[in-house]
Amino acid sequence: MDRRDRGTDAAIWAQINHPGRVAVSPFNRRPVAPSASRSTVPGYNLRRPHTLSNAEIHTVIARFARTAQLAVAGGFHGVQVHAAHGYLLSQFLSPLANTRTDEWGGDPRCRSRILLETVAAVRAAVGESIPVSVKLNSADFVHGGFTGEEALAVAVALGEAGIDLLEISGGGYEQPAMTGVAAGQETSGEGYFVDFARRIRAASTVPIMLTGGLRDTSAMESLIGDGVVDVVGLGRPLAFVPDYPRRILAGDTPTLPPGAPRLGYRPADGYLELAWHNDQLHRIAAGRTPQKHPGALTLARAIGRIAGGAAKQAVIPR
Structure with missing residues (x-):
């Protein structure tokens, strides 16, 4: 499906996700996770998750790849692997959610293995011409969780793996930093995670997308003009002003x-x-x-x- 067939230059990417232990009805009959520990958030802690076996982890990776393949066959122009916000791949990255001692846990390198292997499998499934993105937490914003230093190492590894875009976010249901309400979180029109974006830019050439709290048009222009990020991500504003991007590009401030x-x-x-x-x-x-x-x-x-x-x-x- 060509974009020109729809009369627009917009590209549509599919975001691929697995909830892991934060599955909701009707998918929570037998939630899975890297380890058999419940979420601490009420509503998500009623079911103790099943610990994924080695074979089941490889099945999850294969399903991410197959989903990406189907998305592209269905007309999507790119795919994104969701590894943020406390979902399954994010759970593997977290030392709180992932207490394994095998090749899928125990240290930051092993905890990031499933994400890197998923990215490799997705790339093999969709080919080199389809852009592959990853959504990654800058940190989990919980004590003992996935840290900024660990996130930076994963971001560099993803860049070396050849992803086409790294979207930066943060937090999860325990500390919803992605909505600007996490403990100790500083919010401004420049975005919730801009400092982390600058750290990645200094350490890697991976293209960066910054999402969360960006509202000031001049700040967006500066971030892109100064080379801090390559793409600005907007989400919630479109729920109130569906043509928000077009209007700010035209100089309007809705x-x-x-x-x-x-x-x-x-x-x-x-x-x-x-x-x-x-x-x-x-x-x-x-x-x-x-x-x-x-x-x-x-x-x-x-x-x-x-x-x-x-x-x-x-x-x-x-």
């Missing part, structure tokens, strides 16, 4: 809401942020205008999703 309401409990606040934006996507799909000032009904809907998801997990048999 007004965005300040953020979702806060309850004071970070995992819940991170989920509310995502749920509020998800609600806007449903509104857009229904032909309605995004709601920039959430009321009681929006909060009730978001909280209902949290409670409903936890209830579904609680009633599913082991």
Whole structure:
């Protein structure tokens, strides 16, 4: 499928992910993980995950590759392997979630093995002409978790492996740094993880995409103009202004809401942020205008999703 057939220069990439131990209903009947330890987040800690065997790990790698192959066959122009936000590949990188002592754990090099082998398998499946990206945490933002130093080493290794784009993010359900609510996180219009982007730029030539908290147009222009990053990632603004990228490129600065309401409990606040934006996507799909000032009904809907998801997990048999 050629982009010209659709009358646009936009390229569409498929993001490929495995939830691991943070699977939700109906995929949580038998969650898997690098080790048999539960998530600490309520709602995700009701099922003890099954420890993946060596053979099962190779199956997971093969399934990432097959999924990438199918995505390209279906018309996607590129693929991204999701190794951030506390999902399965991110769990393997974390010394908290991955307590293995075999070739898939025990030290940073072994913990990163599954990610590097997945990237290699995906590349072999899609060929050299299809861009392959990885989404990586700059850190997990939890004590004892995946650190910035470890992330930098993985970023360099991914660059050496020949990926076409490294997207930088951070955090997970325990500390939702990707939504700007992690403990001790500094937020600005320059982005949540810009300091880490600068560290990667100094250590590797891998193309960098920075996502999270970027709102100031002049900051975006400076980051690209100064060579700190190659691509700016925007997500949540499009839930309120679907043509946000086009408008800022045209010199406009669309007004965005300040953020979702806060309850004071970070995992819940991170989920509310995502749920509020998800609600806007449903509104857009229904032909309605995004709601920039959430009321009681929006909060009730978001909280209902949290409670409903936890209830579904609680009633599913082991």
